[in-house]
Amino acid sequence: MAESNFRRALLMSEGSYSIFIASPIAWVFLVLTLITLLGPVVGDAIKKKRKA
Structure with missing residues (x-):
């Protein structure tokens, strides 16, 4: 459809x-589609940067 x-x-x-x-x-x-698709990638990058 x-x-x-x-x-x-x-x-x-x-x-x-x-x-x-x-x-x-x-x-x-x-x-909204871009946020949904890129959100996890950006979130992981931020977490890695905070740990370093």
């Missing part, structure tokens, strides 16, 4: 990926 909607969005935007970052809501989701 997600793949079909992804394809539909690309067709509507004529192949431009900018449709996924055009609205403020999209930016919120992008930032």
Whole structure:
């Protein structure tokens, strides 16, 4: 279902990926995704730095 909607969005935007970052809501989701993915890595780096 997600793949079909992804394809539909690309067709509507004529192949431009900018449709996924055009609205403020999209930016919120992008930032939340980055925090979720990078949070553990940054947390581990901070813990290692405190121990050293």
